[in-house]
Amino acid sequence: MEHRIRILVAKPGLDGHDRGALVLARALRDAGMEVIYSGLLPSPEQVAQMAVDEDVDVVALSLLNGAHMTAFPRVKKQLAKMGGGDIVIVGGGIIPEYDKPKLLKMGITGLYGPGSSLEEIVGHIRERVRKERRGE
């Protein structure tokens, strides 16, 4: 039987806009994943800590406050430092087009905005886990 994907849905910063994160968390759960939600207002470093503690396959980051260019890389950096460099990172929120290339280059993918298809997001996460965590 296929190993269930463990995923941390997190909001790494001062941002109370949790609608997208909560909808996504429910959709991922309905898609058969084990979902952990960070709750509000953890720092990027705390999010990385949670990811390692919970031994997740994926961290899904959501920010709508414009701070993604600092917060997302901070999560990535801290994960690497804590031995979680192999954890898949995807992101979303209000991410302007000009910020996307830099994030993608760091391996933070997806970068979905409002109105994205839940099915597409689920598919993207599965695909990355399949390739990077299951060695297929």
Add this chain to the structure above:
Amino acid sequence: MAERRAKAGRLFNEATVETIRKGVKQWEENVFMEHPRMLPESKSDFQTASGIPLKPLYTPADVKDADYADQGYPGVFPYLRGVHPTMYRGRTWTMRMFSGFGAPEDTNKRLKLLLEHGETGLSIAFDMPTLYGYDCDHERAHGEVGRCGVNVSSLKDMEVIFDGIPLDKVSTSMTINAPATVLTCMYAGVARRQGIPMEGLRGTVQADMLKEYIAQKEWVYPPEAHLRLVRDLMVYCTKRMPLWNYISISGYHIREAGSSAVQELAFTLADGFGYVELGMEAGLKPEQFAPRLSFFFNSTMDFFEEIAKFRAARKIWATVLREKYGVKSPRSLLMRFHTQTSGASLTWQQPLNNIVRTTIEGLAAALGGTQSLHTNSFDEAWALPTEKAVEVALRTQQVIAEETGVPNVIDPLGGSYYVEWLTEQMEEEAYKYFDRIESAGGLLKAIKSGYMQREIAENSYRLSRRIEEGKDNVVGVNKYAIEEKKPIDTLKIDFKAQRSQIQRLEKVKKERDEAKVQAALAKIGRAFEDGDANSIEPMLKAVMEYATLGEIVQVGREAFGTWREPLIL
């Protein structure tokens, strides 16, 4: 509650209704039901966005019990048809565009531009560190300064934001909640520097902490502590800033968080009643403070449901205030509200379509009788708006006001069988929620246990599923989608604000009288520790000595502690 009022008389007599009922039945059987054999209905379920099932046609038979006394006249109880006797024939709604980004200098420039373009009221957005009560040099503020609003760390920043804008000539709305007391003090501080008496200051702070726990989730302290600060603000302003609207009871964020129109209506009004009780417990009479409470609603895409929501809201507020809280003065029964079109309805796909959405939403707000309106810019699913996009948004409501003829007649949809029926539905559903909140242990307990938060999250997921399954359509998203590459240019905010803000803060701290600041902060601490004290006067003194936002909020963290939300998922 309606029974206690004198009846104006039923709108339709029994015999007429009976004839219409028969007519509808005949029409259904012989005309409507025959027709689908050739052209089936396009959906299996027709419903409003809140999920209220809809019939194909509404007639007097659907509003047969309607008594005209329940609708009344504009400016007359129960205000269903409008709060002012003349409505937009006297003056159209205030065009109030929410803005703020970067350093205070950037926002000062944007505000002056809006005033030049004919805007009539200012409205300020703050960045996340300000909203959560952190100074720009705090570790948690890193990367967030000026990103989605203007940064304010001390009185100095407010002096720059309002430089060259005489505060006795404008009214200013500040979207600030957890640190609303501090920002009110700073605004009064700027006025004092400009030589303007605070008694004449006109404006609004949001300060609606109840909806923070329900939806927007920008808090610092536990609910009881924030409510106590709101109480201090109510009591102080009632005496010293009589024209200051100290709570803007907000459904906007409840809706944006994913609620239905019914939930927005019910939770917002429930919060409103919460503040009435808070003021009364503080020894104020509702007549003293009710005129200073205003509301803030969302307007999104289900056109008629939105209009029905606005109409029902006025009636419920006036009715409950009169019947439950014994408010008599008509001035205290008026629900005045600001409306903003829905940010969540904007799509990043085919962003120019958002101009159309905003137009429809703005029109619903005007038909619903709003007192002021913010229309969103088409590029806001991408980034903060460019100047060009903001101009189009302002022009959108100017077109509605100047060209459509909508302002010529008060409550022009009054009497529509559908709109009147839907208004009644909204009202009934809202009262059902009031009962459910009561069963959940009352407002505060329901909020602390996460009842409303879960209701909203459930609804938000339902809406997402409906779009995913094609039951609801969004043009450009799940229907008529096309491949597109970077369709618009967007505003780019650099990180200069963080540097310049930190430099200014360092300068402020160097130049202020440190001993006076520390003494002033200690006084705030003592006021916080004493539940019967009022903390606003000491706060104003501290602000004038250039104690920072972060320092003042930290005094509260030490006195009240912090808050962790209940589990929603």
